[in-house]
Amino acid sequence: MKRKLFCMVCMTFLSCYLFAGGNSESEPVYHGSEGKITFYLSGPEKMVNEIENAFEAKHDGNDVLDVFHSGCGPLRQKVWMEMEAGQIYADVFFGSNPVIFHILKDRGVLHRYISPQEDFLKGEYHDGDGYFPIVNLRYVVLVYHKDLENQDMAPMSYADLLKPEYLGLMAYTDPAQSSTSFAYTSALWELYERSNGFFAGMKENRVLIVPKSKMVADKILSGEIGVGISPFDAVFRGNRIAKKTGMDPVLAIAWPEEGAIRIERPIAIIKNSARPAVNQALAEELIDFMLSEEGQAITAKYGFYPVRENTTVPAGLHMEVENYIGIDWLSVWKSEQEVRAGFTEAMRK
């Protein structure tokens, strides 16, 4: 009886081992249904709904998009976990920052597609290699509560945030949880001569760490903190929501003297040889749509800067931002661990 029991246990673990080991090598499988593609994207929920409705309206209202919407960090995490597990389920992936797209391209999981709409993009954006065209831009700015103006405490530069007058008043987004924050943390790392001096200074000012980049604006709006670093679009939407709900739009923006940090938001088709032709065509159409005048206008309504010439933008969106800090994404990719470790070290002090 004991021998039987022993054999049973061994068989159980052997089967588990074989099945577990069988994960790494598998043929590409298409998990979606024909005529409907899966679209992973980050951004405000209303924008996502508007994109979905507008794209489906172009297909006679047919349900051709299966949308997964999440924050940029969790979205990046989902794509990564799926890739590690063997296959990315998305047909099209939009959002986050270009680092993950560089990695995906490097791993050979992106499909190359040059959209005819790229001809209408601004000079620096229509010369891509077709793996992940840029759809729009985020500018990272200083945001503060309007009351600080009355107290002569409005910040003008990133360096201002290190002044003792902001002690306990500031929030910053965790670069480990938000890929947007990771992007501007890398830019600040470069700005401060590849050191964590800026973050150590923030820590001395008892900075509060939040998981999502838009929560900085939310916390200022609710009065919990007074100042922080935030993407412009989050502030833009925060004030709009405040007005709608009858609150004072108390969020004020300062374009930093050092320059606003510019983050590109790419889009890409995931390579899958098992994808039906009709779905491949839909994925390409979706790229075209996001770069079209209509697609660009939708995202601009929510505070994202368009990359297409002559796009209609809402009031409050400066069409051209001249004083900005660009990011070398390949360099960011290479120094990712260094930046993360530097930030962590500063915050652990």
Next chain:
Amino acid sequence: MKLSVPGKLRSDPWTVIYASAIILILLPVVYPLFNLFVHAFSFILSQKVHVFEGGSVPGFNLTDTLCALKNSILISLAATAIALLAGGALAWLIVRTDIPFKPLIRRLIFLTFCVPSYVLSICCLEIFGTNGFLHNLFMYLGAGKYQISPYSMFFVSLVMGIHLYPLVFFAVSNALSKAGRTLEDAAIQNGASRPMAIITVTMPLILPTILSTALFVFSRTMANYEVPAKLFSPLYRETMTTRIYGAITALDIPYASVLSFILVLISGLALIMQFVLLKNKRQIAVTSSSGSGPRILPLGKRRTLVVVSVMVFIGLTTLVPLGVLFISSILKRWGMEIVLSNFTLDNYRNIIFHNGTAARAFWNSLVYGAVSASIAAFLAISITWMTHYKKISGKRIIEFLASSPMSFPTMVLALGAVLAWSSGWLVLYNTPWIIIITYTALFLPLALKNISGLIRNLDPGLETAARVSGAPPLRAFLNVTLPLIFSGVKSSWMICLLIAFREIPIGLMLHTTGTETVGVLLFNMRSNSGDLESTSAIAVIVILLSVFGSTLAGRWRKKEGISV
């Protein structure tokens, strides 16, 4: 008397059911965890040199890991102390003294039990935050600069302690009731004073219960992710669970597996110690079950003071947080002045009628919870019936495997599921089934514990009589045993369903479009949109559902004669 053919499994329907049950246990429990351990050990073996050098591997930092472990242990110890102190003292007052309003106090403690830990942490922010109610009170009273911050280890421990003290209360009050008065009275008759009799006789009787509940509270606090994520992460401090989530977010799955493995080892150790303590407790309970209930001690002159203290404590830990939550849920926007003109029911209206995701999340939690609870109940019945009535080999292993998820943090179960079901021979990732199968693993130990208690209390002779009268095994079970335990099974099913409405990490890591659960809704609404008023409204609905469901489950349990 044992039923059926003793000694062997024969070709009856139960053999088929039992074999299916074993496969169904292997699928949700063993296979994902095995995948997790394979990942963890592959990482350790490939990086062992670096690991012992103290963190030269990107992402892995031994110092930070030890710091996270230390934080987890400190928080868990503090929360356990708070829960023991509050739960133990209240249990003593309710069972052993003549304190008035006992039913009311019990109901209020039960209400605390119904509030999910994440919701309590939101209440904590609403009360103690720099723009919270206490801050506003300070400003209104002109009481000087407000310097309380809810972001601290103290508040994490406090929230966890408050969240879990009802468990200590239920367990200790149950043990105190069963301890009876005979032994204590005998000690007094032999010359011991009342305090000495309590210390030397009653306390040792309930000590195993106290210790095992303390271990349970400790391991639950170690496994909690939501509260440290809300109240500790803003300081850039970590616990083991937030570090696991951080590793996953940083795309470091192997490292997350290693951390999960460490956490499982600690929780597993706590579980084993708990089993050992409870085994001792059973022996003591048998010897002390005779005699009438515990002797009630008069509080005397201190009665009013004690009642006021208890009511203040329960008011601060239950009524104030719930009141704050309710007010937030009817505010137009969090941060607005609390005046009638700023109140609205739109938050509820939006969730119930206009927010498609919210309605879907409630429906999903209901369906996934119901399906998983049903599968778990079926498995628990099959396993218990077979292990109780049949002499079969390996039954202890099966019971152990089925109970093992009890020691795993839900985040670990979710990570195991991602690794197991994302590719390979059976792909469940991005489907509702990955959540259902993981919920099944989560519910199985609970269902097994409840249902095995019911079946073991039944006289096997009842079913034997049915068999002697000509009923086949399945019919004998369906017509005799099942009706006798059905209310208890329903109660267990309901408790599992309620867990589905408050569980966060599994839903958070395994959901996709269309498979959002209430936990995902609660966590994301607050994290993504800062929409505290809508989050509060959802939390109020979840608490109402929990109260309703738990009351129903309690009634069903009473029918079976099981004390809550």
